[in-house]
Amino acid sequence: MTKLRVGWRWYGAVLLSVPASLILTSSALAGRGPVLPSAAVLAAYLPGLVLQMITTGLAEEPGWREFAMPRLQRRHGPVIGALILGPLGGAWHLPLFLTEWGNWMGGSWIGPMEFIATAMAISFVMTWVFNRTGESLPLAMLLHTSVNNFISLAWSSMFPSLSQGKAAHAILLTFTAAALVLLATTRGRLGGPSSAP
Numbered sequence: 001m002t003k004l005r006v007g008w009r010w011y012g013a014v015l016l017s018v019p020a021s022l023i024l025t026s027s028a029l030a031g032r033g034p035v036l037p038s039a040a041v042l043a044a045y046l047p048g049l050v051l052q053m054i055t056t057g058l059a060e061e062p063g064w065r066e067f068a069m070p071r072l073q074r075r076h077g078p079v080i081g082a083l084i085l086g087p088l089g090g091a092w093h094l095p096l097f098l099t100e101w102g103n104w105m106g107g108s109w110i111g112p113m114e115f116i117a118t119a120m121a122i123s124f125v126m127t128w129v130f131n132r133t134g135e136s137l138p139l140a141m142l143l144h145t146s147v148n149n150f151i152s153l154a155w156s157s158m159f160p161s162l163s164q165g166k167a168a169h170a171i172l173l174t175f176t177a178a179a180l181v182l183l184a185t186t187r188g189r190l191g192g193p194s195s196a197p
Helices: 008-030 039-076 078-092 094-098 100-105 110-132 137-158 164-185
Strands: none
Touching (some): 008 110, 008 164, 039 110, 039 137, 078 110, 137 164
16 A cells, blocks of 8 residues: 555556546547646646545555455456456445436446446456556556546546546446457466466
């Protein structure tokens, strides 16, 4: 949890790649590029990210990455570990679909299914980042909260023609593509042990 010294390139890569990849995918879905966000959105972006790190990041990632992932990887390897942890992380959020938040995902039964699929895809990317940074929990938290922060603060102002349900599609497509690339390029190692001992 205190592994902050992993190299500034990792922080820059996470801070820039998450919004950049979501912008590219959303632009493809919209059929046009983004609208420049307002000055208020830009001013709120970094404070929002810090707030997300304190709330969402600390509420979830110590359990998922610091506790569960190392144990799952030792027992099953990184791919099976990510496959186990992804649906668990997705199911953790299912009660939110009974609230107003559930409307963000389109308000139908497809929303929870898409969310779990997205959690699975993100799990592969998170596992790779976690392993490649020597199990840096702060970077895993930053990856998670960068998605939440971009979608909640900037996405709707940059893509006003897209429905909120399209934001869910953009996240799913972005992280599925990233997961497939990482699985192929690492041959399933995801930066960690290739199989259980």
